[in-house]
Amino acid sequence: TTGESMSLSVEERKKLAEEWCKRGHGKLEQVIVHVGSMSVKESKELARHAAEIGVDGIAVISPSFFKPKTAGALRTFLQEVASAAPNLPFYFYHLPAFTGVNIPARDVLEGIEQLIPSFRGVKFSGNDLMDFGLCASYSQPSWSLLYGVDEQLLSALVIGANGAVGSTYNYVGCHIKNLMSAFENGDLVQAKAIQFKLQELLKYAVQVGFDVGVNKQLMSEISGLTLGPPRLPVEPCSSAHAQSIKQKLISIFA
């Protein structure tokens, strides 16, 4: 997922983007690199680098230390970053739970297509489905509306999401693909059944403790790949903790 890139150094971020491009070639439909940062200068450097290595798009989260006070200020920040890679599809990444920036995404979109000709959509990771609906009705046909609250995906699909990016899709991705296909085929009974399963899993995970460190350990336990510990201040999660969530997942999605 994207948010974790904020804990990496610029050099690490560049290296990671290069590896994703290299290893994703022929396997992934698209590689979209997050280039947001507290420093607009650093963001522009990452955007230029992303263009050089041939990514398919870039996404940007709002700075969160000195927060933009208005939608206009945030748009100007995004415009400045986009100008460093004007030919790359550009996405605004709305992640209020982590940034603490609660400016409605719809306000950020106002007139953005004039300011950023490469603008191609939003990754919307907020809970506010009215704001998401307003983004969907403002959206242009060529834009992607990627929804990022996994437990609410079906509601967002109804309102206009045409894609999904979320942390749990690292291990329930195949079920979520089925949810999306069921929705496209008008099979709401099946779509709801899958959404309810994911909600049940997340209810359990939140009860026992669920954060980025837990999610990372869970990804390791499920994939069998050693992914390493999270970076401080995120605390590592024990194997036993992740295993209990894995067992729940197996029993729910069996």
Ligand SMILES: CC(=O)N[C@@H]([C@@H](O)[C@H](O)[C@H](O)CO)[C@@H](O)CC(=O)C(=O)O
């Ligand atoms: C606030 C948050 O962590 N949102 C997640 C969701 O995938 C979330 O983990 C999931 O819906 C469970 O609540 C993603 O949208 C964001 C994310 O994974 C990231 O970029 O780090």
